Amino acid sequence: MKEKLTVIKVGGKIVEEADTLSQLLNDFSLLPGHKLLVHGGGRSATQIAAQLGIESKMVNGRRITDAETLKVVTMVYGGLVNKTIVAGLQARGVNAIGLTGADMDVIRSVKRPVKDIDYGYAGDVKKVDGEALAGLIRKNVIPVMAPLTHDGKGQILNTNADTIAGETAKALAGFFDVTLVYCFEKRGVLSDESDDNSVIPVLTPDLFRQYVKEGVIKEGMIPKLENAFEAINAGVTEVIITSAKAIGQNGGTTVKK
Amino acid sequence: MKEKLTVIKVGGKIVEEADTLSQLLNDFSLLPGHKLLVHGGGRSATQIAAQLGIESKMVNGRRITDAETLKVVTMVYGGLVNKTIVAGLQARGVNAIGLTGADMDVIRSVKRPVKDIDYGYAGDVKKVDGEALAGLIRKNVIPVMAPLTHDGKGQILNTNADTIAGETAKALAGFFDVTLVYCFEKRGVLSDESDDNSVIPVLTPDLFRQYVKEGVIKEGMIPKLENAFEAINAGVTEVIITSAKAIGQNGGTTVKK
Numbered sequence: 001m002k003e004k005l006t007v008i009k010v011g012g013k014i015v016e017e018a019d020t021l022s023q024l025l026n027d028f029s030l031l032p033g034h035k036l037l038v039h040g041g042g043r044s045a046t047q048i049a050a051q052l053g054i055e056s057k058m059v060n061g062r063r064i065t066d067a068e069t070l071k072v073v074t075m076v077y078g079g080l081v082n083k084t085i086v087a088g089l090q091a092r093g094v095n096a097i098g099l100t101g102a103d104m105d106v107i108r109s110v111k112r113p114v115k116d117i118d119y120g121y122a123g124d125v126k127k128v129d130g131e132a133l134a135g136l137i138r139k140n141v142i143p144v145m146a147p148l149t150h151d152g153k154g155q156i157l158n159t160n161a162d163t164i165a166g167e168t169a170k171a172l173a174g175f176f177d178v179t180l181v182y183c184f185e186k187r188g189v190l191s192d193e194s195d196d197n198s199v200i201p202v203l204t205p206d207l208f209r210q211y212v213k214e215g216v217i218k219e220g221m222i223p224k225l226e227n228a229f230e231a232i233n234a235g236v237t238e239v240i241i242t243s244a245k246a247i248g249q250n251g252g253t254t255v256k257k
Numbered sequence: 258m259k260e261k262l263t264v265i266k267v268g269g270k271i272v273e274e275a276d277t278l279s280q281l282l283n284d285f286s287l288l289p290g291h292k293l294l295v296h297g298g299g300r301s302a303t304q305i306a307a308q309l310g311i312e313s314k315m316v317n318g319r320r321i322t323d324a325e326t327l328k329v330v331t332m333v334y335g336g337l338v339n340k341t342i343v344a345g346l347q348a349r350g351v352n353a354i355g356l357t358g359a360d361m362d363v364i365r366s367v368k369r370p371v372k373d374i375d376y377g378y379a380g381d382v383k384k385v386d387g388e389a390l391a392g393l394i395r396k397n398v399i400p401v402m403a404p405l406t407h408d409g410k411g412q413i414l415n416t417n418a419d420t421i422a423g424e425t426a427k428a429l430a431g432f433f434d435v436t437l438v439y440c441f442e443k444r445g446v447l448s449d450e451s452d453d454n455s456v457i458p459v460l461t462p463d464l465f466r467q468y469v470k471e472g473v474i475k476e477g478m479i480p481k482l483e484n485a486f487e488a489i490n491a492g493v494t495e496v497i498i499t500s501a502k503a504i505g506q507n508g509g510t511t512v513k514k
Contacts, residue, residue, distance in 0.1 A: 048332075051309050071337060075305075079336020080328060083405065083413055087359040091411035097360045102344040104354045104398055139392075141361055148340065154348035156340055 005034040005137065005176035009165035010183045012042020014244045015081055021088070027247040029092035034137050034176060037096075038145045038168065039085060040161040045069075045076040065120040065158040073158050074148060082146040089142065096142045101125075101149030102156060104132050107164065109149035109157050123149040123157025125164065130171030137176070162224075166231050173235030180236050181252075182224070183244035188253035189225070191216050203255045205229060228255040262291040262394065262433035266422035267440045269299020271501045272338055278345070284504040286349035291394050291433060294353075295402045295425065296342060297418040302326075302333040322377040322415040330415050331405060339403040346399065353399045358382075358406030359413060361389050364421065366406035366414050380406040380414025382421065387428030394433070419481075423488050430492030437493050438509075439481070440501035445510035446482070448473050460512045462486060485512040 008028065014020045028037060046056045049072045057064035065073065082098040089096035101107025101123075109123030133143055145168065147161040162182065169180040188199035191211070200211070208225055211217040217225065228239035232255060242252025265285065271277045285294060303313045306329045314321035322330065339355040346353035358364025358380070366380030390400055402425065404418040419439065426437040445456035448468070457468070465482055468474040474482065485496035489512060499509025 048309070052305070053308070074340050075332035075336040077336070078340045079332040079334070083331050083335045083357055083359055086357070087407045087413050088411045090359055090362050090407060090409060095362060098355075098357070100340055100343070100355070102340055102347055102353075102355075105347050105352060135396075150344045150347060152347060154345045156344050 002175070002177040003034060004179070005036065005172055006031060006179045006181060007036045007038065007165055007169040007172065008181045008183065008247060009038040009161055010040065010244050011161070012040035012044070012081070014183070015039050015085060016042040016044045020244065021084070024244055024247065025085070025088045025092055029089060029094045031248050034140075036133070036137065036143045036145070036168065036172070037085070038161050038165040039077075039081060039147070041073060041077040041081065041147055044081065045073050048072055048076055059117050059119075062119060062122070063158065064118070065122050067121065070121040070156065070158060074156055077146045078148050078156075082144060085144050089144065094142050095140055096144045097136060098144045098146065100146050100156070101159065101164075105129060105150075105152070106132055106143075106145075107149040107159070107167070108152050109159055110151060111155065111157060121155070121157050123151065123159040125149060125159060125167045128167045128171035130168075130175055133168065133172060134175035137172075162227070166227055169231055169236045169239075170234040173237075178236045179238050179240060180228075180231055181240045181242060181247070182228070183242060183247065185243065187243045187246060187251060189217065189221060189241055199251070200253050203253055204257065208255075225255065232257055259432070259434040260291060261436070262293065262429055263288060263436045263438060264293045264295065264422055264426040264429065265438045265440065265504060266295040266418055267297065267501050268418070269297035269301070269338070271440070272296050272342060273299040273301045277501065278341070281501055281504065282342070282345045282349055286346060286351045288505050293390070293394065293400045293402070293425065293429070294342070295418050295422040296334075296338060296404070298330060298334045298338065298404055301338065302330050305329055305333055316374050316376075319376060319379070320415065321375070322379050324378065327378040327413065327415060331413055334403045335405050335413075339401060342401050346401065351399050352397055353401045354393060355401045355403065357403045357413070358416065358421075362386060362407075362409070363389055363400075363402075364406040364416070364424070365409050366416055367408060368412065368414060378412070378414050380408065380416040382406060382416060382424045385424045385428035387425075387432055390425065390429060391432035394429075419484070423484050426488055426493045426496075427491040430494075435493045436495050436497060437485075437488055438497045438499060438504070439485070440499060440504065442500065444500045444503060444508060446474065446478060446498055456508070457510050460510055461514065465512075482512065489514055
């Protein structure tokens with residue numbers, strides 16, 4: 001039987017506010033068993049870019065990463081945010097290591113091809129080295145992954161943290177019994193958007209299809225859940241969608257076969 | 258017999274200019290055997306701090322690291338500079354991993370005690386985990402170390418890169434036959450400051466004392482060489498003082514017992 005591994009993805013907002021970061025680090029450090037943290041970037045990059053006189057361009061909610069913006073996200077995500085988390089976890093007895101995709105070549109990506117929109121230095125993940133990550137994890141070294149990858153030709157690429165979490169969970173499914181936890185603002189997938197207590201506890205493919213048909217699950221939640229089912233189909237044991245405040249607690253929506 | 262390891266320290270100036278960085282990455286990637294790179298920060302931090310409206314304070318050539326400056330050096334040294342080097346080495350077939358002292362807890366330090374001057378968030382190295390670094394190196398993972406450490410209580414500390422290189426070389430001397438290479442502007446320790454070709458090829462403790470007595474070696478070079486002899490006395494096989502342009506070539510000044 002494989003050992004259990006929890007892959008947790010948290011957004012940038014949680015890690016850039018001192019009190020929510022502190023709670024996250026406490027909760028993550030208390031989580032039993034093998035674990036891995038993927039963090040987003042958040043608004044601090046936008047703010048620092050603005051202070052440096054670099055305009056942040058967004059199209060459809062995605063950042064356009066020009067050369068100057070890439071420098072800023074490499075500094076903020078790969079340096080400030082990542083190392084603050086690592087030092088904070090070390091203080092809590094967790095032997096963390098901060099990684100971008102370039103470190104140990106753990107995540108190779110390609111620059112997103114230009115179709116209608118040129119996203120600039122944005123990376124689409126091609127390959128996660130599950131063996132290298134599993135090697136660290138088995139030595140109780142806890143990877144803390146920044147939303148940055150590389151193309152193997154020296155180019156760093158800005159990369160969606162949800163994608164990094166999903167692809168990393170899949171690559172590690174051959175080595176561990178993986179639970180992938182996506183943290184967001186709500187306590188789970190809601191059956192009634194206006195009621196925070198209407199969390200759908202379990203979603204199977206059949207239930208998902210039914211809820212979509214009924215219009216209960218809609219819009220941005222549909223691709224999020226499609227990604228979750230894709231991870232399940234690729235060997236991840238379960239995907240939990242929950243609030244960052246609920247890490248280590250039962251609750252949220254569990255997506256499974 | 259122990260395997261050979263070369264620890265190379267380069268200054269910030271070399272890594273922040275595209276052409277000298279490219280040459281360094283080429284030379285470093287061609288270096289045979291086990292190796293580890295320590296990089297300084299350079300002026301880009303000062304420049305970015307200025308753009309962010311943060312004044313860089315220097316006393317006796319040392320940066321005063323206040324809270325805002327610490328954020329900047331964590332971004333620039335730990336993020337931009339470190340990850341640019343790592344991605345560049347990966348492109349040259351070197352399986353690099355970027356590390357601060359917080360990552361895997363490889364370097365613990367203490368905030369420099371305030372005597373005459375308050376250096377702020379500056380770290381004095383207390384302990385380097387040679388075993389953790391040796392574990393990576395033996396797997397052909399090449400550490401690239403940023404001039405940042407941590408105190409184990411969640412505080413990142415700005416740390417002198419020469420010190421990191423020296424302490425790391427000493428900590429690894431129990432595992433490898435270590436050559437420590439300090440790169441600076443000149444081709445080595447000069448017997449005549451005005452003649453770049455007057456490199457002293459070998460310095461033993463006796464020769465060093467003699468040159469100091471004669472006034473041939475003076476000022477800033479004295480503590481630099483004292484540190485080199487300290488490393489030798491702590492088990493480092495040899496210390497080479499040379500130019501970054503001469504990495505992988507014979508030359509420079511070799512300090513040995």
